[in-house]
Amino acid sequence: MTEPANKPERMEAIGILEENKIGAIWQICFIANSFIFPIYARFDREYDLSRMEFVVLYVTAHRANTMAWEICGITGLPKNNISRGVQKLQKKGLIxxxxxxxxxxxxxxxxxxxxxxxxxxxxxLYADRADAILSLLDDEDRAALEIVTLKLSKRLAATKLS
Amino acid sequence: MTEPANKPERMEAIGILEENKIGAIWQICFIANSFIFPIYARFDREYDLSRMEFVVLYVTAHRANTMAWEICGITGLPKNNISRGVQKLQKKGLIxxxxxxxxxxxxxxxxxxxxxxxxxxxxxLYADRADAILSLLDDEDRAALEIVTLKLSKRLAATKLS
DNA sequence: CAAAAATGGTTCCATATGGAACTTGACATT
DNA sequence: AATGTCAAGTTCCATATGGAACCATTTTTG
Incomplete structure (x- = not known):
């Protein structure tokens, strides 16, 4: 049942990843998607929890007395979706x-x-999966990635792009 | 109309970005989302082109004689969505x-x-926006990011994670 | 203080999405 | 050649999504 590690269509992806006109961004999106989709599918399957519910749960776990509009600001997600996430979590007695x-x-x-x-x-689960992905890098590269992505994401959060 | 660069809720995002239990992955997703959503919204608004259409357009531009199942393999997107993207592009005379x-x-x-x-x-447009984001880093960091994300994404494409 | 603007949140609606069933064609085994 | 299996695409359906209108409260302004 285990598929060969290098199915041809997966290898084709590699060629496109090397496209340099758009630089690291396509690669970053590729990595993000490879992480996000399976983990949210799993949360939904095993815990019947939608993406929006997880987002609210996550932010609320980090900040006591959170308000819905703050979650919107933090995540960039539209408020109607957050509103629905909040309602579901409340109905389930989780918040x-x-x-x-x-x-x-x-x-x-x-x-x-x-x-x-x-x-x-x-x-x-989230951390395990993140670790499985980051472990594809050696320690030095991994440390470098963490430093640079933190810098970039912090600057991005503090910036209003056109 | 221009909002202050550091609205409080945006600054709150920064605290969460520093969470280290899940490391660089949350940051990578944050960067990816900050890039993807606005650019696809723009494509939709100004060119009436959906995300799926762009994906097909993009892959097809890179490989002559592409087949739909290859696009699925390369992007990880489900084949029904790709199928719809192909149909729309064909109807518009773009492929x-x-x-x-x-x-x-x-x-x-x-x-x-x-x-x-x-x-x-x-x-x-895609490249401009990517550049606007990556320009938040100095040249050294940017080069480091590009090297490491290329490594990681290539290994990820060649790996079958659980 | 009344009218107007803004703000947090909800509801409505039209579209996007992805799983699963289905269709058609290729191919392996007999 | 008949049969079963697999593969490429399509269609169906139920759910997720996000824009816009809306409601109920502040807050601002004249």
Missing amino acids: TRVADPCDARRSFLNLTEKGTELYEKLIA | TRVADPCDARRSFLNLTEKGTELYEKLIA
């Missing part, structure tokens, strides 16, 4: 939503104990 | 489809002149 006394439009989001438990499980 | 005499199920895809013209225009 709590408490109205902000200062502004009735907003509410504070926090993980429940159950939500924290699930998050711990998922983030472990 | 030609000629049945393979050796196997009636398959056909060879090639850009028309009109298709080539459009491709040239789009890839220039």
